Amino acid sequence: MAVIPGNTRVSSQGNASHFAFASMTTLFFIWGFITALNDILIPHLKASFDLSYTQAMLVQFCFFGAYFVVSPFAGKLLEKIGYLKGIITGLCTIAAGCALFYPAAEIGVYGIFLLGLFILAAGVATLQVSANPYVAVLGHEKTAASRLNLAQAINSLGHTIAPLFGAALIFSSVSSSEVDAKSVQLPYLILAGVMVATAVAFKFLKLPEITYESNDETDNKQSIWAQKGLVLGAVAIFLYVGAEVSIGSFLVNYFADPRIAGLNQQDASTMVSYYWGGAMIGRFVGAALTRMVKPAYVLTGNALMAIILLITTTQTSGLIAMWSVIAVGFFNSIMFPTIFSLAIRGLGELTSRGSGLLCQAIVGGALLPMIQGMVADMTSVQLSYFVPVCAYVYIAWYAANSRRFA
Numbered sequence: 001m002a003v004i005p006g007n008t009r010v011s012s013q014g015n016a017s018h019f020a021f022a023s024m025t026t027l028f029f030i031w032g033f034i035t036a037l038n039d040i041l042i043p044h045l046k047a048s049f050d051l052s053y054t055q056a057m058l059v060q061f062c063f064f065g066a067y068f069v070v071s072p073f074a075g076k077l078l079e080k081i082g083y084l085k086g087i088i089t090g091l092c093t094i095a096a097g098c099a100l101f102y103p104a105a106e107i108g109v110y111g112i113f114l115l116g117l118f119i120l121a122a123g124v125a126t127l128q129v130s131a132n133p134y135v136a137v138l139g140h141e142k143t144a145a146s147r148l149n150l151a152q153a154i155n156s157l158g159h160t161i162a163p164l165f166g167a168a169l170i171f172s173s174v175s176s177s178e179v180d181a182k183s184v185q186l187p188y189l190i191l192a193g194v195m196v197a198t199a200v201a202f203k204f205l206k207l208p209e210i211t212y213e214s215n216d217e218t219d220n221k222q223s224i225w226a227q228k229g230l231v232l233g234a235v236a237i238f239l240y241v242g243a244e245v246s247i248g249s250f251l252v253n254y255f256a257d258p259r260i261a262g263l264n265q266q267d268a269s270t271m272v273s274y275y276w277g278g279a280m281i282g283r284f285v286g287a288a289l290t291r292m293v294k295p296a297y298v299l300t301g302n303a304l305m306a307i308i309l310l311i312t313t314t315q316t317s318g319l320i321a322m323w324s325v326i327a328v329g330f331f332n333s334i335m336f337p338t339i340f341s342l343a344i345r346g347l348g349e350l351t352s353r354g355s356g357l358l359c360q361a362i363v364g365g366a367l368l369p370m371i372q373g374m375v376a377d378m379t380s381v382q383l384s385y386f387v388p389v390c391a392y393v394y395i396a397w398y399a400a401n402s403r404r405f406a
Contacts, residue, residue: 017138020207021147024138025154026198027087027131031124032158033165034094034191036248036276038063040166040269041184043252048181049110053253053381057373060245062114064365066121067128074129075356084207086130088199093123095195101188105181113181125359133355136341143291148337150287156280156333160273167269224353229402233343234361236398240335241361242368243306243388247328249369251275254325254381259317271322275329282333295338299399302331306392314385325385335395342402
C-alpha cells in the first residue's frame with residue numbers, strides 16, 4: 001500500500017496501478033463518446049422537431065443539468081459504497097438512459113428524449129465523480145495533472161470517434177429532405193448494450209482500493225466551501241465545460257452556413273471530429289508538457305490562444321473562420337484535467353466531496369449553450385461565439401493566479 005500526498009492511500013503495487021489506470025481510461029473513452037454524440041443529436045432533433053436554437057440547446061441543458069443535480073449525491077454515495085461499485089452504478093444508469101431513446105423515438109416526443117438524456121447523464125456524472133479523483137491519486141501528486149491529461153486524451157478519442165459514428169448511423173440513414181427521429185434508435189440501443197457489458201466486466205475486475213489517512217482530527221468537520229482553490233476551480237470548470245460544449249454544439253450548423261463552409265449535415269458532422277481530434281492530440285502533448293512545465297503556465301497560455309482563435313472566427317469567413325474555431329479544440333485539451341488537479345490539491349479526506357463539487361460545476365455545459373443559443377437566435381451563430389470568449393478570460397485569470405489559492 002503506497003502513501004500518496006494529501007493523506008491518500010492506494011492499495012496497489014506498480015503493475016496493479018498500471019492496470020487500474022488502463023481500466024479507468026475505458027470509462028474516460030465512454031463518457032467522451034457519449035458527450036460528443038450530443039453534437040450530432042442536436043442538429044438532428046432540431047430538424048426533426050423544427051426547434052429554435054434555444055429549444056435545441058435543451059439537449060445540453062438536460063444532459064449537463066444532471067451533473068448539477070446528481071454529482072453531490074454521487075460524491076456521498078462513493079463514500080459509502082466505494083469507487084468500483086460507483087462505476088458499475090454509473091454504467092447501468094447510462095444504459096437505462098440510452099434504452100429510453102427507443103420509446104422516445106417511437107412516440108415522437110421531444111420531452112422523452114430529454115428525460116433519457118438526463119438519466120444517461122446522471123450515469124456519466126457518477127462515472128466522472130468516481131474516475132477523475134481515482135486517476136488523480138493513482139500516483140504522485142506532482143504528476144496528477146499529467147495522468148489526468150493522458151486519461152483525458154483517451155476521453156478525446158471518444159469525442160473524435162463519436163461524430164463519425166453519429167454521421168454514419170444517424171444522418172446517413174435519412175435523406176436530406178426527410179429527417180426522422182427514429183434513426184437514433186439503433187445507435188443508442190448499441191450504446192446501452194455496450195454499457196451493460198462494460199458494467200459486467202468491471203464487476204469481475206480487481207482494482208486497488210483508495211483509502212484516506214487523516215493526520216488532523218478535524219478533517220471530517222471541514223467544509224469544502226472553505227477551500228478557496230477548490231471553489232474558484234469549480235467556477236473555472238463551470239466556465240470551461242460551458243465554453244467547450246457551446247462551441248461543439250453549434251459546429252454542425254456553423255459549418256452549414258454558406259458564409260463559412262456551406263457543408264451538408266453529414267459532412268459537417270464529420271468535420272466536428274477535427275475539433276475533438278485536436279483536443280485528443282493536445283492532451284497527449286499536454287501529458288508530456290505538464291511534466292516539464294508547470295501546469296498553471298500551460299493552462300494560461302492555452303486559454304489566451306482560445307480567446308484569440310474565437311475572436312478570429314467571429315471576424316472572418318470561409319476556411320479561416322472554420323479552421324479557427326476547430327483549432328480551439330487543441331487548446332481546450334489540457335484545461336479540464338489541469339483545472340481539476342489544481343483544484344483538488346491537498347484535499348485528503350475531502351477529495352470525493354471536492355470531486356463531487358467539481359463535477360457539479362459541469363452544469364456549465366447546460367447553461368452556457370443556452371445563453372449562446374439565445375445570442376444566436378438574436379444575432380447569428382458566428383457572433384454567438386463571443387459567449388465562450390468570456391469564459392476563457394476567467395480561466396486565464398484563474399490559471400495565472402492559481403498559486404495564491406493553493
